[in-house]
Structure formats: structure tokens, C-alpha cells
Amino acid sequence: MEIIIAEPIGYCYGVERALNITYEALKSKSDNIYTLGPIIHNPQVVKKLKDNGIKIIENLENVDIGTLIIRAHGIDPKKLERARKMGFKVIDATCPFVKKNQKRATQLVKEGYFLVVIGEKEHPEILGILANANGPFMVIENKSDYKKLPDVKRVGVITQTTQSMENFISVVSYLLEKHKEIKIFNTICDETIERQKSARNIANKVDLMLVVGGKNSANTKRLAEIGKSINENTYHIETSEEIIKKWLKGVKKVGISGGASTPKWLIDEAIKKIKKITSH
Incomplete structure (x- = not known):
């Protein structure tokens, strides 16, 4: 079994920057650190942040004043100004x-x-x-x-x-x-273009294409669409648990692509699952 990884892999610059800012904010040990919506579009990463104390809110009503981190996707400037006037300490993690x-x-x-x-x-x-x-x-x-x-x-x-x-x-x-x-x-974004080119190139060479990333991630869904347009055996998964044994029957080459908000550890888990299934 040959596994081909589409480069680049792991977080893009904007996502990594937003997460670094968020983890830095957690060092303050404050009880009230919020993001207005998920900081990035990856449920597994967002869950880890919640487990570490980040609170995800959809509006500024009925929450205790604290630190508000602006998501990588940006925000309405009126909401930003309102948060500041309400007394929130605002940290802007919008992708440059x-x-x-x-x-x-x-x-x-x-x-x-x-x-x-x-x-x-x-x-x-x-x-x-x-x-x-x-x-x-x-x-x-x-x-x-x-x-x-x-x-x-x-x-x-x-x-x-x-x-x-x-x-x-x-x-x-x-x-x-x-x-x-x-x-x-x-x-x-240049990295978006590179990921799409890489996914397209690999989808042409493999028997099975896996795209790993949040089902709510626009760029990951785009990679899956590109893969599917070239190779009908393309599947969009969030975690290795979604990989089905029958997908790999008769498969000699597997391609793996990851979205800009997909951590490398999720890619590694997918590789491990493939190897486990095909080793028997």
C-alpha cells in the first residue's frame, strides 16, 4: 500500500497564527475567554480549545465581560466596536x-x-x-x-x-x-491555490482519495469537490474513525489531502488507520 500526501499539510499561516494567539490568551488563566463563533472551522481542534477553557459564543448578550478573541475569518467592525465599548478586552486573530x-x-x-x-x-x-x-x-x-x-x-x-x-x-x-x-x-490565498493544485495532481494518480478536515470548512469542502471531480473514490472525512474497510479493498495507492485548518495529528491518525486496516 502506497500512501501519497498532498503538500502543504497541516495548518496554514492564518490558522496557525489564530491558534497561537488563542493559546497565548489562555496563559492569563482568566475564567472568561471567548471566541465569537469557532476560531477556525475544525470541530476537533475547537473541542480541544473548549476543553482548555475557551468559551464559544454566538453573540455578546448575557455573558460576563472578559477577553474576546476575533476568529480567523474576521468580524463586522460594528460588533468589534460594540465589544470594546462593553468592556471586553479584544484580541484580533483575523487572518492577515x-x-x-x-x-x-x-x-x-x-x-x-x-x-x-x-x-x-x-x-x-x-x-x-x-x-x-x-x-x-x-x-x-x-x-x-x-x-x-x-x-x-x-x-x-x-x-x-x-x-x-x-x-x-x-x-x-x-x-x-x-x-x-x-x-x-x-x-x-496562495496556499489555498497550492493545496488545490496538489489535491488535483494526486487525485489523478491514486485509487482512493481521502480529504481530511472539518465538514464546516469551506476550503476542505473545495478540496473534496476537486478530488471527486477527478476520482470518484474520493471521501471527505473529519477523523480516522470514518474510514471504512471496504473503501480500501483492491486499493494500491491512497492519496491524502488536508484542509488549511486540519492539524497534522488528524492526518497522522488517518495514515495509521489505513495501515492498520491493510496490514491484515
């Missing part, structure tokens, strides 16, 4: 690349462009970007959204940092045909 995206969106709105954001409408990164931009906008997830676009002459485009390059190119190509003036920023 997401911050850059927020600034690009704000810039486009100030320059008078109608903002088009390519991404998932309800994703926290998108919600944070739109709140920061504070102007006319539309979020495009796929081709079904095209007909909803208003008839405007000047369009400014950015994309969710974890989007696929294929969807980005598809949407931009459509916009170029329909609008006279377009300003485009390709704001897909």
Missing part, C-alpha cells in the same frame, strides 16, 4: 490575508464600484468583508446567481480567500462579457 481582502473591498466601494464578492453567502469571512466594505454589493456563489446581477457599468471584484480558481475564472469571464469597466483583485 482576510484583513487584506476586507481592505480591497472597502477600496473598491470608495472608488465607486459595485462590489461583487465571489464566495459563499453565509460564510463568516464573506459576512465580515461585506460589513467592512459598507456599500452596494452582490455575492456570487455560482452561475445561478448571474441573472440576479444588477445592470451596472462599474464592477469591482474580489473573492473569498478559499475559493477555487476555476470558479473565480468562470465568474470573472462572465462579468467581462457583461460590464464595461471591471476592476479585479484575485484574493485567493
